[in-house]
Amino acid sequence: MSERHFAVSAVGADRPGIVAGVTGALVDLGCNLEDTSMTVLRGRFAMVLIVAGPERLEAASVESTLRPVAGELGLAVWVHDVDELEPSAVEGESWAVSVHGADHPGIVHEVAAVLAEAGVNIVDLSTRVLSGEHPVYVMILEVILPPGSDPPALEERLALLSTRIGVACSMHLSGADIL
Amino acid sequence: MAVRPVVRLPDPVLSHPAGPVGPIDDAARRLATDLVDTMRASPACVGLAAPQIGVSLRAFVVDVTGHSKARSCHGTVVLIDPELVSYEGAELAREGCMSVPDLTGDVPRPTRVVVRGRAPDGSEVVVEADAFEARALLHELDHLDGRLFLDRVPGPAAVFQRRVYR
Numbered sequence: 001m002s003e004r005h006f007a008v009s010a011v012g013a014d015r016p017g018i019v020a021g022v023t024g025a026l027v028d029l030g031c032n033l034e035d036t037s038m039t040v041l042r043g044r045f046a047m048v049l050i051v052a053g054p055e056r057l058e059a060a061s062v063e064s065t066l067r068p069v070a071g072e073l074g075l076a077v078w079v080h081d082v083d084e085l086e087p088s089a090v091e092g093e094s095w096a097v098s099v100h101g102a103d104h105p106g107i108v109h110e111v112a113a114v115l116a117e118a119g120v121n122i123v124d125l126s127t128r129v130l131s132g133e134h135p136v137y138v139m140i141l142e143v144i145l146p147p148g149s150d151p152p153a154l155e156e157r158l159a160l161l162s163t164r165i166g167v168a169c170s171m172h173l174s175g176a177d178i179l
Numbered sequence: 180m181a182v183r184p185v186v187r188l189p190d191p192v193l194s195h196p197a198g199p200v201g202p203i204d205d206a207a208r209r210l211a212t213d214l215v216d217t218m219r220a221s222p223a224c225v226g227l228a229a230p231q232i233g234v235s236l237r238a239f240v241v242d243v244t245g246h247s248k249a250r251s252c253h254g255t256v257v258l259i260d261p262e263l264v265s266y267e268g269a270e271l272a273r274e275g276c277m278s279v280p281d282l283t284g285d286v287p288r289p290t291r292v293v294v295r296g297r298a299p300d301g302s303e304v305v306v307e308a309d310a311f312e313a314r315a316l317l318h319e320l321d322h323l324d325g326r327l328f329l330d331r332v333p334g335p336a337a338v339f340q341r342r343v344y345r
Contacts, residue, residue, distance in 0.1 A: 124334055168191075168327075
């Protein structure tokens, strides 16, 4: 049986029953969850799902089926067609980038801009603000350095940036033994 | 003899390589004593490096006595101008840090190390450690190079917030 894929995203105030409600509606439509990411940010529940559904299903009808369920749960929901499923593996080398320092606007953008400039793709990113007398911003990224990249040069650019914006920034091969 | 305040992120002293202590004088011996006193003031603390009390010098204390994950245990180890002589093995394990409250992380580290340095009395010390004691030594050595466990985690999914459920 041929199938098609959709990206389903939903955001709303966190409460019990959201995952059960949304996934129940998707199961009823004959959809299968393939990739999921869900989290709670400051009391807001957010999720993105990649689901496979029957060929005859349209994104618009998935959304209209989800809307009453979402309404009951207080969720905003969106469904998009995913025409071409990207392979989950990207060619290149996986590195971790760690950034931490006093919280101020622009840290994520500045770091992301340096990475984008180097053609480096961010595949996972999480940030945390540690409250206290001096709020601390901690950001860890998983990035893919494309073949032919120059890690020391990127490290140098990140070091220059970290001096300029007053954060500590380091990168290391993900999962490699480093000392 | 003093319990010193432990500095926390975002204090830049934590991200700068520390300088050598050099000849051991009264100030160096006082630093060693303060490190031990400050570590002992926090029951869960198994190690403390000078930058964590705001002193950018290469000295730390480690004591894993009574810790469930410890195999080798040399008691209270104070090392001045320490260096990593050799290491082997690799293991991922959860770590926390007095200077990074609220977060823990899974950090890959060698499982056996040899670390050399000087004791506060000036004598040469060589510590062969494994398991948790090796990890503690490596964590403190990292502090002397301005590196935190956050700079060693394999990715975003390896950092954890100590969540509070009320």
